[in-house]
Amino acid sequence: MxxxxxxxxxxxxxxxxxxxxxxxxxxxxxxxxxxxxxxxxADSLRWVLGEQSYSLLRGKKTEDMIFSGSEFRPRAGMAxxxxxxxxxxxxxxxxxxxxxxxxxxxxxxxxEYLVNGQRVRLKDVTELLAQSGLAERTYTIIGQGxxxxxxxxxxxxxxxxxxxxxxxxxxxxRREEAQRRLETTRRNLERVQDILAxxxxxxxxxxxxARRAQEYEQIRADLRILLREWYGYHWHQAQKELHEDRDLAxxxxxxxxxxxxxxxxxxxxxxxxxxxxxxxxxxxxGWHRQLAALHTQREELSTQRAVASERFRSLAExxxxxQAELARLQDEVELHQGRLQVADEEVARLEGELDExxxxxxxxxxxxxxxxxxxxxxxxxxxxxxxxxxxxxxxLGEGQARLAERRAQTERQAAELRxxxxxxxxxxREHATAxxxxxxxESVLNHAREARQKAEAALDAQSQRRLEAEASRQxxxxxxxx
Numbered sequence: 001m002x003x004x005x006x007x008x009x010x011x012x013x014x015x016x017x018x019x020x021x022x023x024x025x026x027x028x029x030x031x032x033x034x035x036x037x038x039x040x041x042a043d044s045l046r047w048v049l050g051e052q053s054y055s056l057l058r059g060k061k062t063e064d065m066i067f068s069g070s071e072f073r074p075r076a077g078m079a080x081x082x083x084x085x086x087x088x089x090x091x092x093x094x095x096x097x098x099x100x101x102x103x104x105x106x107x108x109x110x111x112e113y114l115v116n117g118q119r120v121r122l123k124d125v126t127e128l129l130a131q132s133g134l135a136e137r138t139y140t141i142i143g144q145g146x147x148x149x150x151x152x153x154x155x156x157x158x159x160x161x162x163x164x165x166x167x168x169x170x171x172x173x174r175r176e177e178a179q180r181r182l183e184t185t186r187r188n189l190e191r192v193q194d195i196l197a198x199x200x201x202x203x204x205x206x207x208x209x210a211r212r213a214q215e216y217e218q219i220r221a222d223l224r225i226l227l228r229e230w231y232g233y234h235w236h237q238a239q240k241e242l243h244e245d246r247d248l249a250x251x252x253x254x255x256x257x258x259x260x261x262x263x264x265x266x267x268x269x270x271x272x273x274x275x276x277x278x279x280x281x282x283x284x285x286g287w288h289r290q291l292a293a294l295h296t297q298r299e300e301l302s303t304q305r306a307v308a309s310e311r312f313r314s315l316a317e318x319x320x321x322x323q324a325e326l327a328r329l330q331d332e333v334e335l336h337q338g339r340l341q342v343a344d345e346e347v348a349r350l351e352g353e354l355d356e357x358x359x360x361x362x363x364x365x366x367x368x369x370x371x372x373x374x375x376x377x378x379x380x381x382x383x384x385x386x387x388x389x390x391x392x393x394x395x396l397g398e399g400q401a402r403l404a405e406r407r408a409q410t411e412r413q414a415a416e417l418r419x420x421x422x423x424x425x426x427x428x429r430e431h432a433t434a435x436x437x438x439x440x441x442e443s444v445l446n447h448a449r450e451a452r453q454k455a456e457a458a459l460d461a462q463s464q465r466r467l468e469a470e471a472s473r474q475x476x477x478x479x480x481x482x
Contacts, residue, residue: 007048011080012067256470315409
């Protein structure tokens with residue numbers, strides 16, 4: 001009965017492409033001219049059944065099993081051969097009606113075996129085939145020269161050949177392996193007996209040690225329980241402290257947040273106070289500039305006042321001198337008027353005497369010339385006195401004009417002096433107002449400075465509390481970490 005169904009080759013020696021040989025019927029033969037690959041098909045069947053001798057496969061290494069390339073095709077990287085058997089009657093000890101065995105070889109020297117697509121070991125393939133008479137050395141496949149070599153074997157070698165051909169090589173191998181295992185077991189048993197012989201004198205000490213070990217294990221278990229309880233108690237205590245510390249840390253964080261908010265509010269207030277202080281400083285600078293301008297104006301007014309005072313003093317002196325000159329001129333006028341009156345009286349007297357002399361002309365002709373001469377002299381003196389009086393009157397008019405002019409000038413200077421005094425009084429009032437504003441600004445500035453100092457003190461205190469809270473929080477975190 002034909003159990004071989006097909007052989008599939010891919011990259012094996014000269015079969016670069018996938019090639020499948022299907023075997024149908026009772027007798028199958030592969031024929032062809034020399035070099036067509038008939039031996040490669042037989043070698044592939046031997047190779048897929050687990051042959052490890054490359055000399056029987058007409059090669060030296062694994063790479064010789066792989067297609068090495070040709071003029072038209074590159075070399076292959078893997079050689080694969082698959083043989084399919086019909087197992088419908090169960091001649092192979094496997095629960096499949098069709099069994100495929102695949103062997104693959106790679107250029108790095110690795111080989112892998114598959115049975116029905118499942119990767120297996122070479123030993124599994126060998127045992128599977130050995131139970132059915134298809135083992136590696138069962139001579140199911142007989143190559144060229146094998147018959148002549150078998151005929152020339154010795155009797156013992158020929159017997160081994162027949163045993164292998166009969167399929168009992170598997171059982172021999174299993175027997176040899178069982179014997180090796182028995183021998184190993186015997187040696188192990190001897191070693192065990194030697195160890196028992198060595199341990200027999202130490203049995204009592206080992207029993208005592210075993211009891212001690214049991215007691216140690218019991219004590220160790222009790223200690224583990226006690227330690228578990230002890231550590232559990234301390235763990236619960238630590239958890240309780242941790243929760244308390246977390247609550248305290250949460251409270252500290254809330255207090256810290258409040259402190260931060262208060263710090264921000266204080267910072268905002270300080271910013272507002274600073275802006276107000278800046279505005280006050282700007283106003284104060286403006287007032288300082290106004291004060292400097294007022295000081296400058298005051299100096300100018302003081303200068304003008306000094307000039308006006310000097311002018312007023314000069315005018316007063318001129319007025320006094322004019323009044324003195326006027327008094328002197330009035331005295332002179334009165335003196336000349338007295339003299340004129342005396343002269344007039346003298347003239348009247350002389351005229352009376354002249355009339356008397358005219359009346360007595362006749363009686364005093366001798367004295368007439370003398371009287372006429374005296375009269376001429378008196379008239380000359382009177383004329384001179386009149387000229388002097390006219391000159392004095394003219395000087396008096398000029399003095400009165402100068403006095404009126406000086407009085408007008410004095411009144412103008414007095415008006416100017418009053419204007420200067422009014423401007424000075426206005427400047428004094430403005431200066432007093434500016435001084436009051438400066439004092440008010442200085443008071444506001446002092447209040448702002450005090451508020452700033454208080455805010456900075458509060459900020460420092462808040463920063464200190466914050467640092468203390470941070471330190472406390474760090475301690476709590478360290479405790480929590482511990």
